[in-house]
Amino acid sequence: MAYQVATNHVVTGDVIASAVQLACRAPSVHNSQPWRFVGEGGGILHLYLDRDRLVDTDASGRQAVISCGAVLDHLRVAMAAAGWATNVDYYPNPNDHTHLASLDFSAMPFVTEAHRQRADAILSRHTDRLPFAAPADWGTFEPQLRHAVDSDLAALDVLSEDSRPLLAEAAELTEALRMYDSSYHAELDWWTAPFDSFDGIPPSSLVSAPESDRVDIGRNFPVTHLYRERRAQVTEDRSRVLVLSALGDTRRDMLTCGEALSMTLLEATMAGLATCPLTHLTEVKASRDIVTELTGRPLAQVLIRVGTVPVLDETPPPTPRRPLSAVLSWKPGVAGLHR
Structure with missing residues (x-):
C-alpha cells in the first residue's frame, strides 16, 4: 500500500481522511463500528462514541468503548505510516463522555519500514473463527x-x-x-x-x-x-x-x-x-x-x-465497513482546508 509522507508542518485533510478510512478496519463488537470522527482546522481530529450504534446487550457501552480504543490505535498506526505522530488528549470534555479523545499531529523525522508494515497489517488482519494450529515459535x-x-x-x-x-x-x-x-x-x-x-x-x-x-x-x-x-x-x-x-x-x-x-x-x-x-x-x-x-x-x-493456519488456506473477503462519509465529518468551513 502506498502512503503519502509528511512534507509540511500541518497535516492535510486528505491525509487525515485516508488514515481514518484505514483505521476503520479496526475490529468492533459484532462489527458495529461504534465510532465517529470530526475534523477541524489546524489538523485537529476528534473521536466520539456513536451511541446510535451501541449493541443492545452492551448496556454500559463497555465493549463499544474498547472498540473505539482499537480504532484509535489503528489511526495512530495509519498516521505514523504517513509520517505523522499522533498526540492524544483523552476525554477532553468532562461534560461529554462520548468525546473520547482529541488528536493533533506532528511531523515525524523519518518513517521506518516497520511503520509501513504495521499499517499494512491493518489490511491483512481479519477475525478468524475457524480452528488454529499451534502458533509457531x-x-x-x-x-x-x-x-x-x-x-x-x-x-x-x-x-x-x-x-x-x-x-x-x-x-x-x-x-x-x-x-x-x-x-x-x-x-x-x-x-x-x-x-x-x-x-x-x-x-x-x-x-x-x-x-x-x-x-x-x-x-x-x-x-x-x-x-x-x-x-x-x-x-x-x-x-x-x-x-x-x-x-x-x-x-x-x-x-x-x-x-x-x-x-x-x-x-x-x-x-x-x-x-x-x-x-x-x-x-x-x-x-x-x-x-x-x-x-x-x-x-x-x-x-x-x-x-497458525495452513499456508494455502483460503482468505475470506474483507468484512464490510461503513463508508467514510458515515464516520468522518468536518466542522463547518473546514472540509476544504489544507486539502
Missing part, C-alpha cells in the same frame, strides 16, 4: 508481543495449556446462561443477517456447526451453511489464548484496553499469525469469574485466540 514471539503492547494501557496474560479445559467450561457456562436470553439471541441474528453491505458479520466470516465443534471456546453465532467444511486438517483448536485486562474500571481504562487490543492483533498479524478476539467470556459474571481465577486479575475484558 511461540517462545520467540511472546517477548516481542510483550514489548509491543504498552503495559500502561492494559495487562496482558498468556494462559497455559492446562487452562484450556477451564476455559471451555466457561464458554459452555456462558452459552447455558444465555440459552433463554431472547435479547441476546435477537442481537446476534440482527448483526449476522445478510442484508447490509456496510456492517455486521457476513456469512463468510461465520462458521458451520462442524467447524464450530472444533473450537471449544468460541462464541456460538448462528451457523452458516457451507458446501464443504473448511480447514478440515486442523482437527481441534490448538491456539494460545491471551487475556487483556483493564488496569481500572473507568471509561479511559476501557479505551486504553482497546488500544492494547489493536497492538496485540497487529503484532500477531505482522508475525504471520491468525487471531480471533473473544468477548463473550467476559460478558457474563460467572464466566468472567473463571477467567479471573486463571489470571488473578478482576477486570478481564478481551480474550484472543492466536495460532
Whole structure:
C-alpha cells in the first residue's frame, strides 16, 4: 500500500481522511463500528462514541468503548505510516463522555519500514473463527508481543495449556446462561443477517456447526451453511489464548484496553499469525469469574485466540465497513482546508 509522507508542518485533510478510512478496519463488537470522527482546522481530529450504534446487550457501552480504543490505535498506526505522530488528549470534555479523545499531529523525522508494515497489517488482519494450529515459535514471539503492547494501557496474560479445559467450561457456562436470553439471541441474528453491505458479520466470516465443534471456546453465532467444511486438517483448536485486562474500571481504562487490543492483533498479524478476539467470556459474571481465577486479575475484558493456519488456506473477503462519509465529518468551513 502506498502512503503519502509528511512534507509540511500541518497535516492535510486528505491525509487525515485516508488514515481514518484505514483505521476503520479496526475490529468492533459484532462489527458495529461504534465510532465517529470530526475534523477541524489546524489538523485537529476528534473521536466520539456513536451511541446510535451501541449493541443492545452492551448496556454500559463497555465493549463499544474498547472498540473505539482499537480504532484509535489503528489511526495512530495509519498516521505514523504517513509520517505523522499522533498526540492524544483523552476525554477532553468532562461534560461529554462520548468525546473520547482529541488528536493533533506532528511531523515525524523519518518513517521506518516497520511503520509501513504495521499499517499494512491493518489490511491483512481479519477475525478468524475457524480452528488454529499451534502458533509457531511461540517462545520467540511472546517477548516481542510483550514489548509491543504498552503495559500502561492494559495487562496482558498468556494462559497455559492446562487452562484450556477451564476455559471451555466457561464458554459452555456462558452459552447455558444465555440459552433463554431472547435479547441476546435477537442481537446476534440482527448483526449476522445478510442484508447490509456496510456492517455486521457476513456469512463468510461465520462458521458451520462442524467447524464450530472444533473450537471449544468460541462464541456460538448462528451457523452458516457451507458446501464443504473448511480447514478440515486442523482437527481441534490448538491456539494460545491471551487475556487483556483493564488496569481500572473507568471509561479511559476501557479505551486504553482497546488500544492494547489493536497492538496485540497487529503484532500477531505482522508475525504471520491468525487471531480471533473473544468477548463473550467476559460478558457474563460467572464466566468472567473463571477467567479471573486463571489470571488473578478482576477486570478481564478481551480474550484472543492466536495460532497458525495452513499456508494455502483460503482468505475470506474483507468484512464490510461503513463508508467514510458515515464516520468522518468536518466542522463547518473546514472540509476544504489544507486539502
